[in-house]
Amino acid sequence: MRRDDIGVQLSGSLREFRRDLHRHPELRFQEVRTAQRVAERLQGLGLEVETGRAKTGVLARLPGAGRGPHVLLRADMDALPTDDLKSVSYASANEGITHxxxxxxxxxxxxxxxxxxxERPASAGAVTFVFQPAEEIPFGEESGGQAMVDTGLLDDVDVVLGLHCWPALQAGTIGVDSEIAMAAKSAFRIVVHGTGAHAATPSKGRDALLAASSIVVHLNQLLGREVDPGGRAAVNVGTFASGRSQSIVAPTAELTGTIRTADPVLAKRLRQAVSRVVSGVAVAADVEATVEWKNDM
Ligand SMILES: [Zn+2]
Incomplete structure (x- = not known):
């Protein structure tokens, strides 16, 4: 049987499998059902399967039928803490969690x-299939990718191949980026401490919410002034938490976000610019503000 034919034969059962995962999404490091289903399917192929790597990770090895590099294929298994608004038969059955x-x-x-x-091993080196937990992590939490690498996953691997689905491409199309498709991230948390006051007398307080809002605006201007048109970088503030009452000048605010670029010089420049913005705004607003970095490139 040709590989193409095997693919066509598989597509129905794979579609069903994907929809089952979609219906039962699980959050980071809780991918118990997903890991079990993946392991069962791999065992059904007669592969050597390992479960429980970095809590819920799954690994399977296909020994090489010939000589060649040891290739690792990587997928992630976790879903996001958000509602599924689709009305299809395979929409999420787990409230507040969606793939x-x-x-x-x-x-x-x-x-x-x-x-x-x-079914038809290539005449090449060994292949390891990796299903990692916890790709989606809040600021400062352990990432499943790092946890897997820390177990020595990459020690004897020559090549790693990953993928990401891309809704802009027609279904059934494989897109290959000849340059960099995605960059690693540095995540930041900015905490602003002001002074609370009643909303009727705002001058008695130091408004952390207003200062943090100003930081958000300044951070979003960095790309236009710190990165030349040919440079590739992204800056995002993803969370903003502040204030507990409409009638109080908010005493604290917290932001988290990321900068992403594959250029270490640019990464350093952007990190410095973030710090500069935060201290500059803090001085102007007479508040205290700190920046903390995690998952650093
Ligand atoms: Zn993702």
């Missing part, structure tokens, strides 16, 4: 590759 980033697709694609290669 909104497509990790159900990534997992299914790598399983599909495993099925094709197990």
């Amino acid at each position: 909104a980033c497509g990790h159900d697709v990534h997992t299914t694609v790598v399983l599909g590759v495993a099925e094709v290669l197990a």
Whole structure:
């Protein structure tokens, strides 16, 4: 049987599998059902399967049928803490959790590759299939990718291949980026401390919410003035928490966000610019503000 034919034969069962994962999404490091389903399917192929790597990670190895590099194929399994608003039969059954980033697709694609290669191993080196937990993490939490790497996952690997679904491409199309598709991130948390006061007498307080709002606006201007048109970087403030009453000048505010670029010089420049913005706004608003970095590039 040709590989193409195996693919066509598999597509129905893979679609069903993907929809089952989509219906039962699980958050970071809680991918118990997902991992179990993945492991069962891999065991069904006669592969050597390991579960429980970095809590819920799954690994399967296909020994090489010939000589060649040891290739690792990587998928992520976790979903996001958001509501599924679709009205389809496979919409999320777990309230407040959705496969909104497509990790159900990534997992299914790598399983599909495993099925094709197990049926007809290429005359090449060994292949390891990796299903990692916790790709989506809040600021400062442990990432599943790092946790897997810390177990020595990459020690004897020559090449790592990953993928991400991309809704802008026609279904069934494979897109390959000849340059960099995605950059690693540095995550920041900015905490602003002001002084609370009654809203009727705002001058008695120091408004942390207003200062943090100003920081958000300044951070979003960095790309236009710190990065030349040819440079590739992204800055995002993803969370903003402040205030407990409409009648109080907010005494504290907290922001988290990321900068992303593959250029370490630019990354350093942007990190310095973030610090400069935060201290500048803090001085102007007469508040205290700190920046903390995690998952640093
Ligand atoms: Zn994702």
